[in-house]
Amino acid sequence: MTDQTKFLLTEKDIPKSWYNIQADLPSPMAPPLHPGTGQPIGPDDLAPLFPMELIMQEVSQEREIDIPEPVRNAYCQWRPTPLYRAHRLEKALDTPAKIYYKYEGVSPSGSHKPNTSVPQAFYNMNEGVKKLSTETGAGQWGSSLAYAAALFDLEVQVFMVKVSFQQKPYRKAMMEAYGAKCVASPSELTQAGRAILEKTPDSTGSLGIAISEAVEVAATNDDTKYALGSVLNHVLMHQTIVGQEAMRQMEMAGDYPDVIVACTGGGSNFAGIAFPFLGAKLRGGHDVRIVAVEPAACPTLTRGKFAYDYGDTAQMAPMVKMHTLGAGFIPSGFHAGGLRYHGMAPLVSHVQELGLIESHALHQLECFEAGVLFGRTESIIPAPEATHAVRGAIAEALRCKEEGKSETILFNLCGHGHFDMQAYTDYFAGKLNDQTYDESELAMALAGLPSVANAP
Amino acid sequence: MTDQTKFLLTEKDIPKSWYNIQADLPSPMAPPLHPGTGQPIGPDDLAPLFPMELIMQEVSQEREIDIPEPVRNAYCQWRPTPLYRAHRLEKALDTPAKIYYKYEGVSPSGSHKPNTSVPQAFYNMNEGVKKLSTETGAGQWGSSLAYAAALFDLEVQVFMVKVSFQQKPYRKAMMEAYGAKCVASPSELTQAGRAILEKTPDSTGSLGIAISEAVEVAATNDDTKYALGSVLNHVLMHQTIVGQEAMRQMEMAGDYPDVIVACTGGGSNFAGIAFPFLGAKLRGGHDVRIVAVEPAACPTLTRGKFAYDYGDTAQMAPMVKMHTLGAGFIPSGFHAGGLRYHGMAPLVSHVQELGLIESHALHQLECFEAGVLFGRTESIIPAPEATHAVRGAIAEALRCKEEGKSETILFNLCGHGHFDMQAYTDYFAGKLNDQTYDESELAMALAGLPSVANAP
Numbered sequence: 001m002t003d004q005t006k007f008l009l010t011e012k013d014i015p016k017s018w019y020n021i022q023a024d025l026p027s028p029m030a031p032p033l034h035p036g037t038g039q040p041i042g043p044d045d046l047a048p049l050f051p052m053e054l055i056m057q058e059v060s061q062e063r064e065i066d067i068p069e070p071v072r073n074a075y076c077q078w079r080p081t082p083l084y085r086a087h088r089l090e091k092a093l094d095t096p097a098k099i100y101y102k103y104e105g106v107s108p109s110g111s112h113k114p115n116t117s118v119p120q121a122f123y124n125m126n127e128g129v130k131k132l133s134t135e136t137g138a139g140q141w142g143s144s145l146a147y148a149a150a151l152f153d154l155e156v157q158v159f160m161v162k163v164s165f166q167q168k169p170y171r172k173a174m175m176e177a178y179g180a181k182c183v184a185s186p187s188e189l190t191q192a193g194r195a196i197l198e199k200t201p202d203s204t205g206s207l208g209i210a211i212s213e214a215v216e217v218a219a220t221n222d223d224t225k226y227a228l229g230s231v232l233n234h235v236l237m238h239q240t241i242v243g244q245e246a247m248r249q250m251e252m253a254g255d256y257p258d259v260i261v262a263c264t265g266g267g268s269n270f271a272g273i274a275f276p277f278l279g280a281k282l283r284g285g286h287d288v289r290i291v292a293v294e295p296a297a298c299p300t301l302t303r304g305k306f307a308y309d310y311g312d313t314a315q316m317a318p319m320v321k322m323h324t325l326g327a328g329f330i331p332s333g334f335h336a337g338g339l340r341y342h343g344m345a346p347l348v349s350h351v352q353e354l355g356l357i358e359s360h361a362l363h364q365l366e367c368f369e370a371g372v373l374f375g376r377t378e379s380i381i382p383a384p385e386a387t388h389a390v391r392g393a394i395a396e397a398l399r400c401k402e403e404g405k406s407e408t409i410l411f412n413l414c415g416h417g418h419f420d421m422q423a424y425t426d427y428f429a430g431k432l433n434d435q436t437y438d439e440s441e442l443a444m445a446l447a448g449l450p451s452v453a454n455a456p
Numbered sequence: 457m458t459d460q461t462k463f464l465l466t467e468k469d470i471p472k473s474w475y476n477i478q479a480d481l482p483s484p485m486a487p488p489l490h491p492g493t494g495q496p497i498g499p500d501d502l503a504p505l506f507p508m509e510l511i512m513q514e515v516s517q518e519r520e521i522d523i524p525e526p527v528r529n530a531y532c533q534w535r536p537t538p539l540y541r542a543h544r545l546e547k548a549l550d551t552p553a554k555i556y557y558k559y560e561g562v563s564p565s566g567s568h569k570p571n572t573s574v575p576q577a578f579y580n581m582n583e584g585v586k587k588l589s590t591e592t593g594a595g596q597w598g599s600s601l602a603y604a605a606a607l608f609d610l611e612v613q614v615f616m617v618k619v620s621f622q623q624k625p626y627r628k629a630m631m632e633a634y635g636a637k638c639v640a641s642p643s644e645l646t647q648a649g650r651a652i653l654e655k656t657p658d659s660t661g662s663l664g665i666a667i668s669e670a671v672e673v674a675a676t677n678d679d680t681k682y683a684l685g686s687v688l689n690h691v692l693m694h695q696t697i698v699g700q701e702a703m704r705q706m707e708m709a710g711d712y713p714d715v716i717v718a719c720t721g722g723g724s725n726f727a728g729i730a731f732p733f734l735g736a737k738l739r740g741g742h743d744v745r746i747v748a749v750e751p752a753a754c755p756t757l758t759r760g761k762f763a764y765d766y767g768d769t770a771q772m773a774p775m776v777k778m779h780t781l782g783a784g785f786i787p788s789g790f791h792a793g794g795l796r797y798h799g800m801a802p803l804v805s806h807v808q809e810l811g812l813i814e815s816h817a818l819h820q821l822e823c824f825e826a827g828v829l830f831g832r833t834e835s836i837i838p839a840p841e842a843t844h845a846v847r848g849a850i851a852e853a854l855r856c857k858e859e860g861k862s863e864t865i866l867f868n869l870c871g872h873g874h875f876d877m878q879a880y881t882d883y884f885a886g887k888l889n890d891q892t893y894d895e896s897e898l899a900m901a902l903a904g905l906p907s908v909a910n911a912p
Contacts, residue, residue: 010515011462077540077835084533106562108835110874150832170877176832177880355605375633376606379533379564418566418874421626424633 005087007249009080014072019240020276022233023063024282030321035310038452041318048219051127051324054120065237067119071360074118074151078107078169079241083249088377089172090397097400098255099393101413102246102273105380109174111415112269113144113229116238120227121148122230123154131155131224133211135185135216137265138164138337138385139171140415141229146180156180157224159187159213162205164337171177182424185210190218192314206330206346207341218224219316230266231311231320231345239272242412247276250410257410259396264292264301264359265338267345273412278356292348292359293392295367297435298331300324300344301359305446308453309343319453322349324435326445332435334364335423336384342445344429360392363434367391368427383415384423461543463705465536470528475696477731477803478689479519485806486777491766494908497774504675505682507583510576513690521693523575530574534563535697539574539705546835546853548686553856554711555849557869558702558729561836565630567871568725569600569685571695576683577604587611587680589673591641591666593721594620594793594841595627596871597685602636603888612636613680615669617809618661620793624694627875641666648672648770662786663722663797668770675772685778686722686802687767695728698868703732706866712742715852718758720748720815720846723801729868734812735794748804748815749848751823753891754787756800757808758814761902764909765799775909778805781893782901788891790820791879792840798901816848819890823847824883827873838878841873 022029031040033393039223050058057065067075086099104112124132132154136142142158149156158180159273165172165184175182185205186193192212196203205208218226228235250256260277262270274290294301304323315326326333326341331340337367344352351357364384371387373394374380382390393411400407417424426432469903478485487496513521523531527608560568579587588610592598592798598614605612614636621628621640632639641661642649648668652659667684670765674682684691706712716733718726730746737744750757760779767773769783780799781787787796800808807813820840827843830836830849838846849867856863873880882888 005529006467008464008466010464101537146836150833169881170874173877173881173884174837174874176675176884177828177837179832372633376635379603379607381630381633418626418630419630419877421633421875425625425629428632429628 003085003087005085007083007252009245009248010373011076013248014075015067015241015244017064017066018237019225019244019276019279020060020063020065020237020251021279022061024279026354032318032320033308034452035315035317035319049215050270051123051129051225053123053127054234057237058232068122071122072174080245081106083246084378085253086378086449089293089374092373092377093397093401094359095397095401095403096406097397098406098408099397099412100250100253102242103380103413103448104242105413105416109140109144109147111140111383112239112242112272113141114148115272116229116235116268117144117148118151119238121145121152121154124225125152129154129223129225131157132227133157133214133224134229135159135207135214136229137161137207137340139168139419140338142182143171143174145227145229146175146178149180150178155219158182159185159210161185161210161337162203162209163333167335167337167422168290168419176428189213190216204333206313207250208313208327211312212316215312215316218367230268231343234346235268236271236275236345236347239268240275242272243274243276246410246422255408257278257288257318258407259289259291259409260292261293261389261392261396261409261411263339263385263414264294264344264348265385266341269412269414271309271345271348278351290357291392291453292357293388294359294361295334295336295388296361296363297437298325298340299361300342302361304344305449306349306353309449311343319450320346322346323352325442326448328448329442329445332437334435335420336388338385339388362388362391364432365434368424368432370394380413381417382413383417384420386414389413459541459543463539463708465701465704467532469701469704470531470535471523471697471700473520473522474693475700475735476516476519476521476693477735478517480735482810485802488774488776489764489909491771491773491775499639505671507579507585507681509579509583510690513693514688524578527575527578536701537562539702540834541709542834545830547828548833549850549857550640550666551853551857552860552862553853553854554862554864556706556709556864556866558698559836560698561869561872564603565596565600566874567596567600567839568695568698568728569597570604571697571728572685572691572724572734573600573604574604574607575694576610577601577610580681581610583607585610585679585681587613588683589613589670589680590683590685591615591663591670592685593617593663595624595795595875596794598638599627599630599634601685602631602634603684605636606634613673613834614638615641615666617663617666617793618659619789623793623878624875625793633814641669643669645669645670647861660789662769664769664783667768669773671768671772672770678827686724689803691724692727692731692801692803695724696731698728699730699732702729702866711743714863715745715747715865717747717749717845717848717852717865717867719841719870720800720804721796721841722797725868725870727801727804730813734807746813747848748813749844750815750817751790751792751795751844752817752819753790753797753893754781755817756798758817760800761905762805762809763905765905767799771911775906776802778802781898782904784904785898787899788893789834790891792844795844816837818844819845820888821890824880824888826850836869837873838869839873840876842870845869
């Protein structure tokens with residue numbers, strides 16, 4: 001064998017706990033506020049939406065939270081995931097940098113999302129819940145929750161952002177194969193959906209709208225709870241098994257990252273790979289640069305305001321302090337549907353405010369170009385979301401080439417593109433462009449930030 | 457951890473050689489014949505189509521053929537593949553049987569096909585070939601060759617059976633992402649294609665036609681060779697790494713199969729899992745039943761004639777002795793496009809004639825039903841081809857239940873269904889039916905068997 005390209009752990013090495021970075025931060029996050037009163041909310045306010053175990057995780061300041069045995073058993077199907085050294089990509093770039101990537105596309109639904117859908121389904125089942133409602137962008141989350149719900153015999157209703165519903169019809173088929181129901185959002189099933197459709201019948205939807213629909217279903221049905229695929233603290237924490245595994249695998253490789261790159265939509269993929277390394281740094285360990293990469297057409301971290309905002313369009317979810325483009329901001333229909341949320345996870349926003357991470361915005365075409373190069377060299381065709389991380393890593397590798405530095409770059413390849421091939425077809429046909437946003441629309445959306453929570 | 461569900465080997469355990477069952481058979485196969493003269497052909501006759509190393513493998517009687525180091529290195533990306541115990545499926549069936557499955561869908565293109573596309577691309581590159589032409593049914597093979605060709609810097613032209621080209625547009629996008637070219641067959645690119653289109657302009661194509669097109673391109677271009685994804689001896693042999701790994705994994709599980717089930721189109725998937733076990737039995741080892749499962753709409757093993765036939769429609773490829781429905785047989789457009797070849801691998805046909813295997817034909821709907829049950833219990837959505845193996849394994853498990861026997865069943869889950877979700881969508885919408893074939897068309901196709909080779 002020549003230079004090793006794959007670093008594998010065994011089932012015994014699946015982490016026994018999730019990592020909560022809040023325990024290591026120099027200052028605490030701002031609390032979530034009630035969307036009506038603007039007052040801090042407590043666990044009881046969240047009880048209609050989530051099982052108590054997840055609420056306790058949401059507010060926990062403990063460094064480690066045990067992973068229940070049934071969850072670790074389910075993880076075993078595809079975890080630990082491989083870490084690869086991208087020898088062929090390095091060669092194609094002629095860079096002195098070493099590029100590693102963690103690959104989360106080996107899960108049943110093809111992304112990192114089952115890392116949290118499995119525990120979420122488990123805790124709900126454990127507390128007697130029969131049904132879950134949720135939203136999904138590109139469909140990665142919806143199909144991951146559908147898969148996890150099948151494991152624990154729960155019903156699922158998914159509200160899928162309409163533009164993705166149309167772009168990626170086979171994600172719906174996958175959810176149905178797992179036994180879930182999926183409708184395009186805005187839908188006629190909820191008051192929130194009907195209100196939007198009345199005002200804008202041809203609405204292409206947004207994650208903010210889909211969240212409103214899913215929250216409404218949970219809030220108005222006793223046997224139903226709500227599940228979210230990103231943004232919340234407990235969701236980000238579940239993803240930290242990615243970074244924890246990666247730390248051990250980098251050790252196997254006899255290396256340590258100088259830079260970590262990850263794409264950010266709601267923030268869970270980014271937190272999953274980055275927070276365990278960031279935590280180690282905060283506790284006095286190795287230094288490491290951490291780079292968040294987001295789409296230029298929905299640039300929450302690079303252009304958003306750090307302020308309290310509604311999590312959803314209908315203003316039913318709690319207000320949280322985050323980098324936001326305004327809950328009324330409807331991003332254009334670019335192909336990385338999983339990166340199209342108007343806000344950013346409060347925890348990711350908080351670490352950016354603390355100066356612990358960098359962020360960059362990238363355009364769609366340069367990302368697909370990077371995705372194709374990656375497919376031809378490393379054999380895996382990345383999801384459109386993941387192409388942002390690929391591009392970000394390539395940019396770092398090219399900088400190293402320019403500076404003549406042999407740095408070590410680690411990125412998270414959060415999913416494969418098997419359900420996103422229409423995007424590649426459009427890219428090859430020259431039909432894609434670099435979508436952006438209207439400055440005046442952004443200004444208007446930002447003007448709608450809740451004044452009750454953002455008093456001067 | 458509860459009962460183990462996954463059995464993993466390390467990279468060191470990737471077999472060092474392919475297994476050639478011909479060394480262990482009680483009687484030799486009938487030789488291939490020249491399509492024009494009806495006389496046995498030698499290595500030189502095949503030289504316009506294949507590199508010499510593959511031709512020597514095709515005629516080899518050695519038990520083991522070394523796997524070159526660059527091929528094993530490429531295998532490392534996804535091999536060894538996991539073996540799973542299907543605890544949840546067993547529970548759903550309430551069967552005393554133990555069900556294991558080997559999962560080949562973890563490869564970059566999602567099926568077992570790269571096991572042979574990688575060595576084929578390697579040997580061609582090694583002998584200075586610049587370009588490969590090939591056919592593909594459902595697209596699994598075409599995308600696997602495209603992936604392998606990218607590894608070794610070869611160009612690829614794929615002829616994809618038109619009905620699959622229309623059913624599975626994203627396979628083409630995948631081939632293009634890897635840098636290959638793909639056209640619907642019959643095409644205007646070849647004399648064989650144009651001749652078919654002239655007679656039947658709305659031809660939906662067949663593997664026999666697509667093979668003719670690909671062979672013509674290789675035969676008429678000096679820098680181009682032909683690559684085949686199944687049927688031939690060397691292709692079947694490359695797949696035996698699947699069965700070899702499975703033998704070691706069953707040992708890890710402390711078990712041995714009483715029955716092995718695999719789906720058969722051209723025969724390479726079947727041979728890959730079954731031949732190492734069958735060889736061990738022939739050498740005096742454990743007894744094991746081996747069951748080939750094929751589609752009722754293209755029932756080569758159960759309804760075909762064991763006779764010399766053309767491998768392709770235009771009668772350019774060598775004649776081989778196999779179970780065939782006649783090279784003129786055009787199967788209906790059912791969804792398991794990878795199982796739609798008019799013939800069967802001569803080697804698989806030969807072992808059936810020797811009484812070493814059983815074969816059964818299954819209908820499309822019962823297979824999709826099994827595929828959905830499998831997805832909901834075991835979390836992987838099988839390719840339509842693979843649902844035949846799932847159904848076959850379930851049938852054995854239900855027999856065990858009826859007979860009160862706790863047998864061990866092993867099957868090969870040869871690929872995932874990510875590119876076949878339209879089939880599932882159609883299945884859920886009630887649009888699929890149990891396609892079959894016209895008896896008189898079959899009789900006519902069989903009447904067209906070459907008399908020069910089948911003298912009474």
